[in-house]
Amino acid sequence: xxxxxxxxxxxxxxxxxxxxxxxxxxxxxxxxxxxxxxxxxxxxxxxxxxxxxxxxxxxxxxxxxxxxxxxxxxxxxxxxxxxxxxxxxxxxxxxxxxxxxxxxxxxxxxxxxxxxxxxxxxxxxxxxxxxxxxxxxxxxxxxxxxxxxxxxxxxxxxxxxxxxxxxxxxxxxxxxxxxxxxxxxxxxxxxxxxxxxxxxxxxxxxxxxxxxxxxxxxxxxxxxxxxxxxxxxxxxxxxxxxxxxxxxxxxxxxxxxxxxxxxxxxxxxxxxxxxxxxxxxxxxxxxxxxxxxxxxxxxxxxxxxxxxxxxxxxxxxxxxxxxxxxxxxxxxxxxxxxxxxxxxxxxxxxxxxxxxxxxxxxxxxxxxxxxxxxxxxxxxxxxxxxxxxxxxxxxxxxxxxxxxxxxxxxxxxxxxxxxxxxxxxx
Numbered sequence: 001x002x003x004x005x006x007x008x009x010x011x012x013x014x015x016x017x018x019x020x021x022x023x024x025x026x027x028x029x030x031x032x033x034x035x036x037x038x039x040x041x042x043x044x045x046x047x048x049x050x051x052x053x054x055x056x057x058x059x060x061x062x063x064x065x066x067x068x069x070x071x072x073x074x075x076x077x078x079x080x081x082x083x084x085x086x087x088x089x090x091x092x093x094x095x096x097x098x099x100x101x102x103x104x105x106x107x108x109x110x111x112x113x114x115x116x117x118x119x120x121x122x123x124x125x126x127x128x129x130x131x132x133x134x135x136x137x138x139x140x141x142x143x144x145x146x147x148x149x150x151x152x153x154x155x156x157x158x159x160x161x162x163x164x165x166x167x168x169x170x171x172x173x174x175x176x177x178x179x180x181x182x183x184x185x186x187x188x189x190x191x192x193x194x195x196x197x198x199x200x201x202x203x204x205x206x207x208x209x210x211x212x213x214x215x216x217x218x219x220x221x222x223x224x225x226x227x228x229x230x231x232x233x234x235x236x237x238x239x240x241x242x243x244x245x246x247x248x249x250x251x252x253x254x255x256x257x258x259x260x261x262x263x264x265x266x267x268x269x270x271x272x273x274x275x276x277x278x279x280x281x282x283x284x285x286x287x288x289x290x291x292x293x294x295x296x297x298x299x300x301x302x303x304x305x306x307x308x309x310x311x312x313x314x315x316x317x318x319x320x321x322x323x324x325x326x327x328x329x330x331x332x333x334x335x336x337x338x339x340x341x342x343x344x345x346x347x348x349x350x351x352x353x354x355x356x357x358x359x360x361x362x363x364x365x366x367x368x369x370x371x372x373x374x375x376x377x378x379x380x381x382x383x384x385x386x387x388x389x390x391x392x393x394x395x396x397x398x399x400x401x402x403x404x405x406x407x408x409x410x411x412x413x414x415x416x417x418x419x420x421x422x423x424x425x426x
Contacts (some may be wrong), residue, residue, distance in 0.1 A: 001409060002086040004395065010403045011392065018398050021385040030377065031353060036386065039352045043345055043390035048279065049093040049121050049323035050337060052101050055080045056423020058288065058327025067332050069413030070423040074101050075112060077423070080334060080413075082116030087403055089394035090341050093121035095174070095323050098161045099131055100425035106167050113168070121172060121321065122214070123165035127154045128178035128222070141179040143199035144192040144228045151199050158203045162211065172321060173207065174249060174276070175200065176216035180223030180230075189226060196228050197241055204242045214249035214275045214321065215239055219256050221286055232264050239273055247275020247318075251325060252302075253286040254278075262301040269309040272316030278325035279344055288327040290336050292343030299343065300379045303351035311356065332410055333423075338401045342387060349383040 026036040055077050056070040071077040077094070084091040096103075101123075103109055113119060127142030135153065140146070142154035162173055179196065181187035204213055217235040218227055229235055232248055239246035248268050255261055268274035279299075281289035292299045309315045322344070328336040355374055362371035388398045397403035404410075414421075 001083060001407065001412065002397070002403070006407070007086070007395070007397055007403070010406060011398050014398045018385065018388055018392070022389045025382065025385040030381070033355045033358070034353050039349060040386055040390050040393065042352060043349055043387060044089070044394045046345060046348060047090055047092050047322070048341055048344055049095045049321065050081045050084060050091050051095045051097065051124070051323060051325055052077045053097050053423070053425035054324060054326055054328070054337060055333055056425075057333055058329050065329065066420070066422050067410065068419040068421065069410060069415075069417045070333070070421050072417065072421050072423060074103060074109065076417065077101070078109070078112050078116060078118060081118055083404075083409060084334060084337055084341070084400075085117055087397045087400035088338065088341050088391055089396040090345060090391075091337070092117060093119050095122045095124060096120060096165070096168075096170070097124045097425040098126060098157075098164055102164055103167055109168060120165065120168040120170045122174055122323070123161045123170050123172070124174045124176070125158045125161045127157060128176070138178075141187075141192070141228070143175075143177055144179040144187075144196040146195075151195065155199050155202050159206045162203075162207055165211075166208065171210060172212045172214060172276070173203070174214045174216060175203070176218065176249075176251075177227075177229055178222050180227035181225050182223050183225055187226065192228050193234070197238055200238060200242055200246075204246060207245070209245070211245065212275060212321075213239075213242065213246045215242075215246060216249040216251055216254065216278070218251070218254040218286065232268065236268070236271070236273055248273050249276040249278065249321075250274065251278035251280070251286075252291075252299075253280045253282040253288055253325075255282075257284060261298065262305045265302050266305040266309065269305065269315055269318075272318055274318065274320055276321035276323065278323055279340060280324065280326040288325065290326065290331070290343070291324060291340035292347060293339070296343065296347065297379060299347040300350050301375075303347045304354060304375065307348075307351040307354070308356070334409065335401060335404060338404060342400070345387045345390070346383050349386050350378045350381060353381055353383070354378040 057065060057067045071080050081094050127138050130137050136150040143151055145151050215235045215238050217229045217231055219230045220227060235248045239248055279291040281291050281293040283294050324340050359371060359374045392398050
């Protein structure tokens with residue numbers, strides 16, 4: 001849909017204005033401390049994975065309003081991520097959700113991924129709902145269940161996920177558990193944790209040595225009295241018990257309101273245990289809104305910690321897996337993902353523009369106002385020309401969302417797949 005020639009045609013009317021805006025930003029005296037060329041290159045290098053379940057219209061228990069032309073097969077999902085990657089060149093990987101994305105035609109999928117310039121980076125297990133013909137129920141838990149047969153079924157499902165991922169060269173297994181309780185006394189809190197640790201250990205031992213297990217946490221939902229893995233401390237304790245290939249995954253929406261997520265990020269980076277991110281926007285809880293749409297300053301502060309840690313030689317070097325995890329009930333899913341990626345890149349760009357030397361001096365001198373103003377200066381910088389320049393140099397669209405609409409991409413997808421085509425894995 002978006003060939004290099006077509007992208008060049010879409011970019012042409014915007015080039016002169018963009019070049020003027022980029023030059024103005026790059027030469028601004030306020031950025032004299034920054035290496036703008038290096039910032040643009042880091043934006044080009046940054047990649048955020050797209051989850052297969054985010055390609056269809058999400059919803060709540062009250063209803064779902066399909067966008068039409070949604071991807072009903074794994075091949076179609078790869079095609080949709082290919083559209084995103086063509087436009088922004090920042091979405092070159094896909095995260096699969098099993099059992100909905102079990103690969104069938106492996107050679108065909110490998111060829112399609114190659115054509116689109118994509119890779120499968122991770123697989124996500126699902127033990128939070130029962131599947132058709134499933135022998136044991138997860139109503140009262142999975143890896144923490146009191147019944148060994150249920151735990152063994154959940155363990156095997158995760159091992160199967162690894163097997164599917166290996167077929168497409170993935171290297172990461174993400175585990176999120178809905179296990180918990182709704183009423184006092186329903187579950188023995190310590191025993192549930194120990195059973196979970198034992199189950200995760202069985203999965204960990206079955207993983208290839210070059211794989212990483214990401215252990216996700218969530219304070220509530222679907223259980224509201226207790227969750228077996230409610231916070232980053234519990235997740236960290238499990239990872240430390242399992243081994244170095246087990247890492248904590250931070251989902252921005254999996255925190256209580258006003259949690260200092262950037263401090264959690266800083267701690268986990270210091271411990272060498274930050275394995276991945278699930279980006280989304282949150283007003284109250286696990287709202288799964290567009291990343292950066294509600295709390296852009298918090299997103300910037302999170303990236304500020306990531307950039308600072310990357311520059312600190314005392315912090316263990318580690319690869320962090322970035323992924324969007326959102327549900328789109330009223331937006332076009334692909335438009336929402338384009339917005340999210342751009343907001344993520346913008347927050348990263350702003351963090352890269354922080355005057356680190358001046359900030360360190362202000363902090364050491366306990367100059368509260370100056371330290372805050374240094375961060376605010378970076379946050380308030382209009383970095384859109386830098387992000388657009390990164391898109392352009394990488395071969396994408398100067399304005400991905402505008403290009404998506406100008407091409408009538410959703411209308412074309414509806415023509416190809418039908419108005420009532422519905423995505424899976426939601």
